[in-house]
Amino acid sequence: MEKWICSCGEENEGNFCIKCGKRREEAAGGTVSENTMQMPVVSQQHMQPVAPPPINNYQYQPSYEVPVQQGGFFNRIGKGPLIGIVAVLVIAIFGMVGYFSGIESRYMNKVKDADNLTAEIHTLLSEVNSLDGDPDSDATKKYISKYEDLSKRFDDLTVDIKDAKVPKKYTDYNVSLVDAMEMEGQILKSVHDVLVNTPDNGKYPATVSNDFQTSVTNLVNKSSDLSMDEVQLDRNMNLSKLVQDVNAYLVRYHNVAEQKRIEAERKARMEALQRLDTFRRGLKESFDDKRRDARSTRSGIYLANNVTCYDEKLTIEGDFYNGSNRSGSYINGLSMHVVLYNQGEVVRDISSHFGYVYLGTLYPYGSVYHKFNIYDSSITENLIFDSFDVTVNF
Incomplete structure (x- = not known):
């Protein structure tokens, strides 16, 4: 290898000075050593590949090797892009963690809402x-209004929880929770029916339906499956007592209803008696006309001036009037038809036949008092009427 002397005085064989590190071409004043062979220096960038002769018309295509830089992939991309990639990965990881933790957080918030609302409902129950x-x-109207508001919120929350994204570890819990909430919804509906459409099943005291009692029992049993540290779902509520409380309300309801009925009947009867008294006083004028008609036709008539009801007996009081100049003491065969009205509506329509009626002495053109009794099990002292029409044929 050709030796050369750097400007710093050091003798070298390679392309860089081993003392100062200068490249051979940059070393100012560098000389070639006398002890080395004179060889031209050819840089790599001036080297051209030598193509071999074509074989079977195939033209050789020279290939070049790309120099491999030292330091690997991360050294080649640089520090700036590397930091960006790491940041994106960190954000993605935290985003995924936040997403899944957000699902759990949102679900648990709904469960806690159910817990709080259930406690509020049980307090109201x-x-x-x-x-x-x-x-x-x-007080009852205010209670029912609040009850309906809580029931609406509970129904909406039940639908919300049924449609919610549920973390996998709460899947089984959510099934039990939804079942329990649907049972509670049925209980709320049953109690609402008792309060708004109180049953009258002929029993005293009246009792709640079997479906209601079954729903309460099932909810008590189901609540044992709903164990979670964060919520209690008001498991300490004695739902069994709710049946007793509702039955007690029904007893009070029917007592109040009975008192209202008695008071309403008493009021209606007093008002009807006042109208009946006015009706009886008005009979005098009509009776005068009927007496004149009887005398002109020389016939007898019966004019009823009062009707009363008591102990399955209808009592008709009135007078027989003789329109002829003949005396009489009895009637053999008499039929009677009585119609009772209340404010224009027929309340009773009763007919009866009497085979023999003793009158006493009915003088010519005179009158005699007589009372008839008609017995019927449908007649009670509570029968309310304000007018009557009595027709007698003999």
Whole structure:
């Protein structure tokens, strides 16, 4: 190899000075050593590949080798792009972690909402026993309004939880949770039906339906499956007592309803009696006309001036009027038809036949008082009427 002397005085064989590191071409004043062979220096960039002669018309295509830089892939791309790639990867990782943790966080928030709302509902249910049984009272109306608001929120939350993205570790829990919420929804509906459309099943006291009691029992059993540290779902609520409370409300409701019915009937009866009294006083004028008609036709008539009901008996009081100049003491064969009205509506239509009726002495052109009794099991003292029409044929 040709030796050369650098400007720093050092004798070298390669292309760089071993002392100062200068390239041979850059070493100012560099000389060639006398002890070395004179060889031309040819740089790599001036080297051209030598093509071999063509074989079978195939033209040789020279290939070039790309020099490999030292340091590997990360050295070749540089520090700037490397930092960017690492940042993107970190952001992606944190994004995935945030996404999945966000699903769990959102789901747990819904479960906690269910926990809080369930506790609020159970508190309200426990107050059923404090209601006075009067659906028309302000307290009951306020209670039902609040109850319907909570029920609506609970139904919406149940749908929300059913449609929610559920973390895998809570899959089984969510199935039990949805089942329990649907059972609770059925209980809410049943209690609402009791409060708004109170059943009248002929029993005293009335009782809630079997479906209601079954839903309560199932929810009590299902609540044992809902174990999670973060929520309790009000498992300490004594739902079994709810059946007793609702039954107690029904007893109070029917007591109030019975008192209202009695009071309404008493009021209606008093009002009807006032109208009946007015009706009876108005009979005098019509009776005068009927007496004149009987005398002109020389016939007898019966004019009823009062009708009362008591103990399965209808009592008709009135007078027989003799329009002829003949005396009488009895009637053999008499039929009676009685119609009772209340505010224009027929409340009873009763007919009866009497084979022999003793009158006493009915003087010519005179009258005699007589009372008839018609027995019928449908007649009670609570029968309300304000007018009557009595027709007698004999």
